[in-house]
Every structure is written in structure tokens, then in C-alpha cells.
Amino acid sequence: MSAAYRNDLLAPFLALPQGEKVQAEYVWIDGDGGLRSKTTTVSKKVTDIGQLRIWDFDGSSTNQAPGDDSDVYLRPAAIFKDPFRGGDNILVLAETYNNDGTPNKTNYRHHAHKTMEAAKEHEPWFGLEQEYTLFDADGSPYGWPKGGFPGPQGPYYCGAGTGKVFARDLIEAHYRACLYAGVNISGINAEVMPSQWEFQVGPCEGISMGDHLWIARYLLVRVAEQWGVKVSFHPKPLPGDWNGAGCHSNYSTKEMRVEGGMKHIEAAIEKLSKRHDEHIAVYGDDNELRLTGRHETGHIGAFSSGVANRGASIRVPRHVAAQGYGYMEDRRPASNIDPYRVTDILVETTLLDK
Ligand code: ADP
Ligand code: MN
Numbered sequence: 556m557s558a559a560y561r562n563d564l565l566a567p568f569l570a571l572p573q574g575e576k577v578q579a580e581y582v583w584i585d586g587d588g589g590l591r592s593k594t595t596t597v598s599k600k601v602t603d604i605g606q607l608r609i610w611d612f613d614g615s616s617t618n619q620a621p622g623d624d625s626d627v628y629l630r631p632a633a634i635f636k637d638p639f640r641g642g643d644n645i646l647v648l649a650e651t652y653n654n655d656g657t658p659n660k661t662n663y664r665h666h667a668h669k670t671m672e673a674a675k676e677h678e679p680w681f682g683l684e685q686e687y688t689l690f691d692a693d694g695s696p697y698g699w700p701k702g703g704f705p706g707p708q709g710p711y712y713c714g715a716g717t718g719k720v721f722a723r724d725l726i727e728a729h730y731r732a733c734l735y736a737g738v739n740i741s742g743i744n745a746e747v748m749p750s751q752w753e754f755q756v757g758p759c760e761g762i763s764m765g766d767h768l769w770i771a772r773y774l775l776v777r778v779a780e781q782w783g784v785k786v787s788f789h790p791k792p793l794p795g796d797w798n799g800a801g802c803h804s805n806y807s808t809k810e811m812r813v814e815g816g817m818k819h820i821e822a823a824i825e826k827l828s829k830r831h832d833e834h835i836a837v838y839g840d841d842n843e844l845r846l847t848g849r850h851e852t853g854h855i856g857a858f859s860s861g862v863a864n865r866g867a868s869i870r871v872p873r874h875v876a877a878q879g880y881g882y883m884e885d886r887r888p889a890s891n892i893d894p895y896r897v898t899d900i901l902v903e904t905t906l907l908d909k
């Protein structure tokens with residue numbers, strides 16, 4: 556078991572002046588969809604991403620390259636403020652490239668960026684609802700009775716009060732860390748299963764959706780590290796009568812967001828209905844354990860849609876149907892998706908007629 560994070564001992568050191576120099580924490584997605592990061596010192600405050608160097612790392616240690624050709628490049632893609640170090644220190648979300656210049660196998664941003672450029676006249680917006688579950692360092696669900704179970708689902712969703720809500724301190728810390736960093740976080744709520752939570756990010760346009768969601772996840776696992784808590788993005792973290800975890804993907808185009816938008820929403824749903832399997836293929840591993848047709852999901856084997864229907868693949872929110880324009884919600888994506896893949900295929904299917 557690792558020692559607890561000693562913020563009390565660390566605080567005076569973090570308060571020391573650091574001169575002109577700033578710390579840049581490069582964050583990237585590893586070969587298994589996990590997050591990695593390492594730090595470099597930069598000579599002065601960074602005002603433009605072009606001031607940051609292309610860096611590299613040992614891809615043989617992250618399942619991203621063979622040992623005899625292990626250097627993988629980190630190309631800065633987006634900058635956020637660093638809530639852990641504060642000041643002018645930054646987080647640098649980086650894309651990974653192989654030494655021959657091709658994108659690394661888990662660099663889905665590369666292709667998504669091209670898709671977003673091709674469709675940018677339609678101004679695609681996304682809002683992702685990231686559900687996740689907290690576990691103790693020993694692997695048991697956070698706050699659950701050791702070796703036992705809490706009472707059945709019911710009082711926990713958006714709950715308040717002892718025994719109904721777990722880890723609110725950690726969740727509050729993450730929310731504020733996101734705001735400080737510049738992540739476009741739009742809300743949080745406690746979920747149906749105890750110790751399951753959700754944060755929403757968006758609306759974000761184009762490629763920035765994936766950038767903001769990945770950094771929000773990074774901040775969550777870093778904050779949870781200080782609590783000695785593990786974060787699971789698995790879509791069915793516990794078997795049985797407990798809700799799974801999804802990443803509902805809300806989506807609109809410029810045309811859907813104005814009067815008469817409903818016909819564009821309907822046309823998009825029609826196109827989505829014809830590519831259900833292609834979408835499911837990139838909507839997360841183990842998603843079949845979650846999309847059972849129960850626990851507020853549609854069945855993985857069939858496409859469906861409906862107004863205010865939480866048992867459908869695509870839900871049109873009631874207020875959208877009432878006003879006649881707005882956005883749709885794709886409820887199929889699992890909590891462990893790569894948001895670049897999901898936003899990419901939504902745009903390809905609905906706007907680029909793939
Ligand atoms: P739910 O009722 O499904 O729980 P939430 O309130 O959790 O919905 O999330 C709704 C999401 O929809 C938010 O992330 C928000 O940013 C996003 N959203 C709102 N308007 C739009 C829009 N026009 N296009 C895309 N996403 C949107
Ligand atoms: Mn070394």
C-alpha cells in the first residue's frame with residue numbers, strides 16, 4: 556500500500572518562488588487507453604503552444620513501441636493550467652507519434668482532427684457525461700461496508716446526507732481543479748449506484764471536446780491519488796443489480812441549433828440508424844455488459860430512438876422536441892470510450908456521409 560499523499564508537508568515547498576522557470580507536465584494516452592505524464596522545465600512562461608518542444612518517451616514501457624525502437628514522440632496539442640502546481644505552471648496534452656511520423660496506435664486525435672476540419676462549417680458541438688466509480692486502494696467500492704453491500708439503489712442518485720453520498724470532498728476538489736485548469740466542465744451529479752459519480756464537459760466544439768474530456772479525466776485520477784482512491788472507468792464495474800457507467804454523448808450542429816433544427820436532428824438519427832454496428836465498435840470495450848436494455852439503457856443489438864426515452868440508443872430531450880431545435884443524446888457510448896473516436900464517428904456518419 557502506498558503512503559498517503561502528504562499535502563501538509565508539500566505545501567511550504569509549493570509556496571517557494573520558482574523564478575522565471577515553469578514546469579510543463581506533458582500528459583498523453585498510453586497503449587491501453589490509460590493516462591501517463593512527465594514533467595519538463597521550460598525557461599519562461601508559455602504564451603503560445605509553439606514555444607513548447609516536441610518531446611519523447613520510452614514507448615516500450617507504455618505498450619506503445621517495441622524495445623528495439625522505443626522512442627515515441629510527444630507533440631503538444633493543447634495547454635491547460637496546472638491546478639496542482641499553480642502559478643504559470645501548465646499541463647500539456649500531447650499527441651503521440653511513431654518515429655516514422657505516423658500517429659501511434661492510440662493516437663485517435665490525429666484522425667479526429669482531420670474529420671473536424673472537414674466538417675467545421677457545421678460547427679459540431681459535443682457535451683459528454685462522464686460516469687465513473689470510486690474504489691478504495693484495496694479494490695472494494697469506496698465507502699461500501701467491507702465485505703458487504705449498501706442498501707439497494709434508490710437514495711443515491713443526486714443524494715444528500717450521510718449514507719447516501721460518498722466522497723463529496725474529492726468530487727468538489729476535482730470540480731474546482733477543472734475550473735481552474737480551464738476545462739469546460741458544466742456540472743456534476745452523484746449517480747444511481749453508490750460511489751458512482753458523473754461530471755459533464757461541454758458544449759465543446761470539434762476537437763476540443765476530446766482534449767477537455769481527457770484532461771478532466773487526468774485531473775480526476777490525480778486528485779483521487781491524493782485521497783488514496785482509485786477511479787474506475789469500467790462500464791460495468793460491479794455485476795448484478797447495479798447501474799453500469801456510460802459516457803452519454805450529446806451532439807448538435809449549427810443547423811440543429813436554430814429554428815427548424817428538428818428536421819436536421821431527425822435526418823442525423825436516420826443516418827445513425829444505418830451504422831449502429833460501426834458505432835458500437837468504437838463505443839467502448841465491455842459495453843455489452845452495460846447495454847443490456849435494463850438500467851436505463853437500450854440493448855446493444857438494436858438501434859432505437861425516442862423523445863425523453865432513456866431506454867433508447869438516441870434520446871431527444873423533451874425540451875428539444877418541445878422547442879423544435881437543439882441537440883440529441885447518444886446514450887450508447889461507455890464510460891471507457893476514447894472521446895476522439897466517438898466525436899469523430901458522430902461527425903463522419905451525420906455530416907460526411909461515411
Ligand atoms: P442528462 O439529462 O442526460 O443527464 P446532462 O445535463 O448530464 O444531461 O448533460 C447534458 C450535456 O449536454 C451537457 O454536457 C451539455 O454541455 C450538453 N449540451 C447542451 N446543449 C448542447 C448542444 N446544443 N450540443 C451539444 N451538447 C449540448
Ligand atoms: Mn531515463
Ligand code: MN
Nearest residue numbers: 684753755803
Ligand atoms: Mn447526465
Ligand code: MN
Nearest residue numbers: 684686746753
Ligand atoms: Mn448519468
Ligand code: MN
Nearest residue numbers: 684803884886
Ligand atoms: Mn444523459
